[in-house]
Amino acid sequence: MAALLLQLAVLGAGLAAAALILISFVAFITATEVPHHRHEEEKFFLNATGRKEALPSIWDSPTKQLSVVVPSYNEEKRLPMMMDEALGYLEERQKHGSDKVRVITLLKNRGKGGAIRMGIFSSRGEKILMADADGATKFPDIEKLEKGLNDLQPWPDQMAIACGSRAHLEKESIAQRSYFRTLLMYGFHFLVWFLCVKGIRDTQCGFKLLTREAASRTFSSLHVERWAFDVELLYIAQFFKIPIAEIAVNWTEIEGSKLVPFWSWLQMGKDLLFIRLRYLTGAWRLEQTRKVN
Numbered sequence: 001m002a003a004l005l006l007q008l009a010v011l012g013a014g015l016a017a018a019a020l021i022l023i024s025f026v027a028f029i030t031a032t033e034v035p036h037h038r039h040e041e042e043k044f045f046l047n048a049t050g051r052k053e054a055l056p057s058i059w060d061s062p063t064k065q066l067s068v069v070v071p072s073y074n075e076e077k078r079l080p081m082m083m084d085e086a087l088g089y090l091e092e093r094q095k096h097g098s099d100k101v102r103v104i105t106l107l108k109n110r111g112k113g114g115a116i117r118m119g120i121f122s123s124r125g126e127k128i129l130m131a132d133a134d135g136a137t138k139f140p141d142i143e144k145l146e147k148g149l150n151d152l153q154p155w156p157d158q159m160a161i162a163c164g165s166r167a168h169l170e171k172e173s174i175a176q177r178s179y180f181r182t183l184l185m186y187g188f189h190f191l192v193w194f195l196c197v198k199g200i201r202d203t204q205c206g207f208k209l210l211t212r213e214a215a216s217r218t219f220s221s222l223h224v225e226r227w228a229f230d231v232e233l234l235y236i237a238q239f240f241k242i243p244i245a246e247i248a249v250n251w252t253e254i255e256g257s258k259l260v261p262f263w264s265w266l267q268m269g270k271d272l273l274f275i276r277l278r279y280l281t282g283a284w285r286l287e288q289t290r291k292v293n
Contacts, residue, residue, distance in 0.1 A: 024281055027274045031283035034223055035114065042118065045102045055104065055122040058216045065094075067125030071115035075133040078254060082135030089139045113222065113229025120219045128215045132206035134254040137164055141249040145209040148245035159214035159242045163200060163234070164207030164249040184265045191269055195276040196235045200246055203230050207249055214242050221286055223278075227264060228271035235275065239286050 044052040056063070068086060072079050087100070104118055116130055127149070129142060145162040152160045192203055208230075210218070217240055224232045237244055278284040 023273070024277045027277040028281045028283045030274075031278045032223065034221060035110075035117075035225065036220075038118070038121075039107045042104065042106055045104055045122075055102075056124050058121045058123055058212065058219075060124075062124055062126040062212055064124040064126070066090075066127050066129060067119075067123035068129045068131055069116055069119030069123065070131050070133050071112050071119065072133045073109065073112075073115070078135065079133045082131075082133055082139075085135060086131065086139045089142075111225035111229070112227060113233075114225035116229070117219050117222060117225070120215050123212070123215070126212055128210050128212060130206060130208045130210075136251050136254045137205070137207040138250045141207065142209065144247050144249060145207070145245075148247040149209055149211070152243040152245055155211060155213075155243065156241065157213055158211055159217060159240070160211050160245075161214050161218075161234075161237055161242055162209045162245045162247055163202070164205040164251075165200075165202040165246045166205055166249070166251045167201035167246070168248045169251060188265055188268060188272075191272045192231055195272050196231050197238065200234055200244065202246065203234055205249070205251070206230075217242070223284055224271060224275065226267070226271065228268045228275065231268075231272060232275050235279075236286060 043055055045055055047053045068090075070079070070082070070086075083101075090100070102122075104122060106115060106118060110118070120128060127146075129145070131137070131139070141164065145164060148162040149160050152162075189201070192200075197203055204227075214237065218233050218236045221236050222229060222232055234244065279286070
């Protein structure tokens with residue numbers, strides 16, 4: 001009996017190793033380069049007079065204190081309320097010019113991560129805020145992120161990131177969720193910790209503040225364009241030893257989410273595994289002196 005169990009254990013280990021090798025091979029051959037291509041039409045925006053004007057570059061010197069990047073896809077119902085709150089807060093805090101809102105139209109759906117990258121690469125601010133179109137996080141909480149960012153000083157090479165976090169709301173959310181969704185949430189958190197990012201409890205909150213230098217360094221190396229892009233973003237940041245602060249923010253669940261609980265979590269789980277395997281196998285590489293023109 002003991003011999004049979006040993007044989008089964010050896011067989012199981014062999015099958016698991018073979019499966020891992022196969023998955024690693026698939027991850028390697030399907031890996032894509034960093035998607036830097038930008039269509040000619042995506043290099044311009046319409047100014048207040050309706051004329052085309054060239055977008056700036058993240059590699060230019062900053063001309064504003066803050067840029068806010070809001071990815072929007074079929075958000076005509078939720079975006080107006082969020083924009084009203086954000087613009088009202090920013091106008092009260094500091095008067096801005098007439099070019100305070102710019103719309104960058106992408107020719108194809110690049111995913112949330114791809115849309116944010118395009119916005120980041122066209123930003124003018126010394127600091128760049130990522131914010132979701134649903135307005136789930138109250139915009140004045142940017143002050144908490146700014147304080148968290150300042151507390152990280154001195155910043156190495158002027159790089160630092162402050163991540164909004166809903167981790168403090170976890171107990172309350174568990175009470176309102178089904179056991180199945182709670183299990184999916186804990187499984188996802190475990191995979192994030194085990195495969196990619198240590199020390200950050202909530203990688204998926206869409207409210208993140210980056211210095212210009214941190215944004216250019218991380219997003220120029222980013223491969224993932226879908227929902228799991230946040231995880232790769234923080235993986236890259238930790239590789240480059242960019243200091244990260246996790247800051248509790250106010251958060252309210254807003255109806256209209258495009259995430260389908262089971263299939264979205266399954267897709268993100270696959271993405272997490274592939275992120276790790278592609279870096280392990282050398283399909284994707286990060287270089288300490290990486291520069292992108």
